[in-house]
Amino acid sequence: MASAAEQLAANMNFGSFQKASELHKRIWFTILAMVVYRLGTYIPIPGINSAAFAQAFGGQSQGILGMFNMFSGGAVERMAIFALNVMPYISASIIVQLMGTVYPPWEKLRKEGGEAGRKTLNQYTRYLTVLLALFQSGSIAMGLQASPGLVDNPGLFFVISTIVALTGGTMFLMWLGEQITSRGVGNGVSLIIFAGIVAGLPRGVWQMFEMTRTGALSAFAMFAIMGIAVAVIFAIVFVERSQRRLLVQYPKRQVGNRMFGGDTSFLPLKINTAGVIPPIFASSLLLLPATVMGFLANANLPAWAQWVPGMVGQLQHGQPAFMVAYGLLIVFFCFFYTSIVFNPDDTAENLRKYGGFLPGIRPGKRTAEYLDYVLTRLTVIGAAYITLVCLLPEALIGFYKAPFYLGGTSILIVVTVTMDTVAQIQSHLLAHQYEGLIKKSKLRGGGRGR
Template sequence: MASAAEQLAANMNFGAFQKATELHKRIWFTLIAMVVYRLGTYIPIPGISPAAFAEAFQGQAKGILGMFNMFSGGAVERMAIFSLNVMPYISASIIVQLLGTVYPPWEKLRKEGGEAGRKTLNQYTRYLTVILALFQSFGIAMGLQASEGLVDNPGLFFVVSTVVTLTGGTMFLMWLGEQITSRGVGNGISLIIFAGIVAVFPRYIGQAFSLARTGAMSGGALLVIALLIVAVTVAIVFMERSQRRILVQYPKRQVGNRMFGGDTSFLPLKINTAGVIPPIFASSLLLLPTTVMGFAVGGAGSNLPAWLQWLPGLTGQLQHGQPLFMLMYGALIVFFCFFYTSIVFNPEDTAENLRKYGGFMPGIRPGKRTAEYLDFVLTRLTVIGAAYITLVCLLPEALIGFYNAPFYMGGTSVLIVVSVTMDTVTQIQSHLLQHQYEGLIKKSKLRGTRGR
């Protein structure tokens, strides 16, 4: 027999959506926030020559800046105020979470601080975001100024204005993402990245057809890429919805004259517990040093000192489709799969919570043995999840290297788009379900009042 929640979910229709006025407000707020974000990607920073920068960007479009441009929704090629996007915030989150596992005071805040500890760590993340954004924007400003013809009036004023503008843009997007999370639908930071990727999809699709029309890419290759995108999308949906359900039983207990418990439930463990975080974290960590190196090499040209002559070669190897880039990218994805899974799911805490409420797994002793079993199962699932994410993200890199294609509309981008879409739809369904529950509660209260 279906549960009450399943019956409510089955009865959700367009009529239920029309009655959920609170959900309407959340959706409208999210859409308006996305429009504001997209408008910011078209406002260039002051002092830049747009034509000269667009010409200079074409030489870097297939490199690491091409992926950065995709995540920012085309803001990089226009050198807009949102060019840094939320990447400094993501990098700061990585650092804070890493320190939260090795630095005792922050580890205590994460484990025992509760809501107050979480807010404190979030505040540290914001402070670190400002520092990283200042560092990256200063590197960009110096790189732009060193390149001849890109800046109208180079000097201290241009550097200061660029640093303030880019850092302010990142902080605004961080604030906007938090507002979407609390007042809109879905995860704000993920939706900002999602909007940037979706915005450049039509252009990359047009480039693919243009390459096929001019003969630079065969029609068969284009068909293979299209079929791979469909196959990858289906695989992502299948893997993201897959889970391992562990049986948990609760013994009967007597409270007064009534008997409670004796229920059976399942503990669901997703194959991909980390979600889209590993490829985003890996991309941001690769973008941070290589972007600065690219601007430094481009600005210095052939005037690099002897002890830095290796920089151009290393920068070239850290481009899309290159073996070193694929190796580092894959290694970082695997690392963050295990690292982030260990953060979001703690087997010892879960085993302790089950023991407190009397839950146990058949054939496994509560406490330490339960934690060991959960860790064993989770490790095996993470191996499968890490392999799946790595393959999905490296497949387009191999295609880029093989076909020399100037677009990145597979792997990481499809993973982010599909995962964020599924998460947002799930949250919308949760709001609809909550609205129906509230309606049932109000009706039951009215009936109880009439009965009196």
């Protein structure tokens, strides 16, 4: 027999969506925030020679800088105020979460601090975001200034204005993402990256057709890329909806002459517990040093820095160094982020507290060990799935020089964020229907009382 929640979910339709006024406000707020973000990607920082920069960027558009441009919604190729996007914030989140597992005071805040500890760590993340954004924007300003012809009036004023513009853009996007999360629908930071990728998809598809028309890309390669993209979408949807359900039993309790309990439920464990975070984190860490080196590659470098262009060349798509580093980082963050979002010890303790147990497994430590064993096996499968999804299309695109927007990483982010946003909309509709039922029951109760 279906539960009350399942019955409500089955009865959700367009009529129930029309009545959810609070959800309408959240959706409109999210749309307006995305419009503001897209407008910011077209506002250039002052002092840039647009024609010279476009020519310099074109020589690196197929490398790591092109991937950065994809995540920023084209802001890098226009050197807009949102060129850094939310990547410094993501890098800061990685560092704070890593420190939260190895630095005892922060580990105590994460585990025992509750809501106050979470807010403190979030504040540390913001402070670190400012520092990283200052470092990256300063490096970009110096790199732009060192490249002949890219800056109209190089000097101290250009460096300061570039640092202020890029850092301010990142801090605004960080604030905008937090506002979307609290007042809109979906995860704000993920939606900002999602909007940047989706905005470039039509152009990416058009570029691929143009390459096929001019003979730069064969028809077979075009259909192969499109076929792999469709197969990757199906694989992502299938795996993201897959779960390992562990049976949980609750013992019967006798209260007076009546028996209570004896129910069974399921503990769902996703195959990909980390979601879309691993490729985003891995891309962010690869982009952090490569962005600076990408700009310095065109500059007049001293003899001791002549290794920079070679290193930049190794970070191009399809190069073994890039593929190996990207794959290893994805696998690492799959296990790392899974260990953060799911704690077997806490889950086992909660089951014991409420009288639940796994059949054949003793409550407490043995249950935690079993959960950790199952979760590790699932994470191995999930890490292999994400790595294949991200690397196979990226290798094909790197070989054929096709647009990044049809790569595995971009498809994974778009599909996963879409599924997460739709799930949140459904949860808001479900909550609205619950509120309607509660109001009706109160009105009926009041009528009977009179």
